[in-house]
């Protein structure tokens with residue numbers, strides 16, 4: 198009996214499995230199998246592979262497609278794509294979880310031209326390796342592409358990075374076979390704090406992946422990963438050749454140039470800082486945004502002074518983001534600050550008064566001394582002991598006074 202029911206049971210199982218397969222290939226479909234991830238040693242470039250569900254291997258009229266979903270840790274979102282291929286290369290931040298899902302999709306004759314996607318997916322979550330000393334990650338990583346001519350990346354050390362640690366920077370992009378080390382480190386106090394990429398060593402409009410890792414006597418440092426496209430890191434050199442002039446009684450014309458380089462002129466935009474001093478010394482500050490390297494402003498002869506500075510950056514039509522340049526030097530109309538000159542004149546008259554006062558005092562003191570000396574000579578040698586003390590005093594005094602006098606005299610000479 199037990200044997201009979203066992204056979205029946207296994208028959209039932211086979212039947213259920215067969216039904217399941219029918220369901221898989223007719224109305225529903227299973228998710229892919231053998232999902233695997235292979236790290237190619239290129240700073241998180243992973244080869245994801247999978248195979249079709251086993252129920253599909255015998256069906257030749259149906260070519261499955263796959264929907265791949267993975268979490269992009271650099272962009273902080275899920276990337277979703279469809280492909281007939283059984284493999285896909287994607288970039289992951291190896292210091293974070295790798296999270297992947299794959300679905301099977303059937304379409305065409307075998308499904309009577311309706312699209313079917315597997316209800317479930319095959320999923321994989323890979324935890325990052327827990328190597329490296331805690332708190333030794335590089336921080337504040339930033340790259341600046343100076344005038345689109347050379348790229349400079351820098352970082353700061355983690356709080357717990359041992360002083361003996363040696364940090365390395367590696368980078369990779371899709372035209373390279375392997376990760377490459379920084380061509381020229383920037384040192385500060387003997388410690389690596391940045392990397393310089395001279396000339397066109399990195400391509401634009403391509404994701405570049407960076408890794409800062411390192412070793413120390415205490416053990417390996419925790420590696421950190423960054424990704425960017427260098428055209429989004431441009432910092433232009435500050436504008437120069439500023440020209441400011443009145444074109445008529447009522448207009449002020451301001452134009453400038455950016456230092457020439459590889460910069461496409463149509464990609465630049467500017468911010469002008471206008472500092473205006475009005476008739477009653479009223480100060481106003483304006484920031485003007487412009488897409489041309491020139492500005493015409495109404496001008497009234499009642500305003501005392503107009504000063505301008507300008508800075509530039511790449512606009513959002515050309516790149517996703519860019520840094521502002523430094524401010525240019527300031528240029529003003531009129532050129533010389535009238536307030537400063539009057540202030541200067543005031544300062545001059547004050548110092549002349551001081552000199553005159555000093556001269557009068559010195560002359561008075563000298564007269565006093567001469568008078569004292571004459572008095573002493575008149576009083577004669579008989580009062581030697583009595584007059585010794587005052588004599589010493591006056592001698593010292595007159596010496597000191599003559600010194601002061603000689604010092605001041607030269608000053609007076611210069612002034613006169």
Ligand SMILES: *[C@@H]1O[C@H](CO)[C@@H](O)[C@H](O)[C@H]1NC(C)=O
Nearest residue numbers: 223305306307308309310311
């Ligand atoms: C396939 O779909 C068409 C209409 O879309 C329908 O007329 C036909 O009966 C279907 N065939 C099968 C085998 O389900």
Ligand SMILES: *[C@@H]1O[C@H](CO)[C@@H](O)[C@H](O)[C@H]1NC(C)=O
Nearest residue numbers: 225226227228315316317318
């Ligand atoms: C999908 O997965 C759930 C839970 O893992 C399971 O209960 C369900 O039967 C699966 N569906 C299919 C069609 O395999």
Ligand SMILES: *[C@@H]1O[C@H](CO)[C@@H](O)[C@H](O)[C@H]1NC(C)=O
Nearest residue numbers: 240365367376408410411412
């Ligand atoms: C840093 O990363 C590079 C590239 O992956 C690797 O070749 C190198 O061995 C690593 N160095 C350390 C000290 O971990």
Ligand SMILES: *[C@@H]1O[C@H](CO)[C@@H](O)[C@H](O)[C@H]1NC(C)=O
Nearest residue numbers: 445446447496497498499500
């Ligand atoms: C300012 O200009 C007006 C005419 O535009 C003129 O009448 C006036 O005298 C000028 N004032 C000064 C201080 O130059």
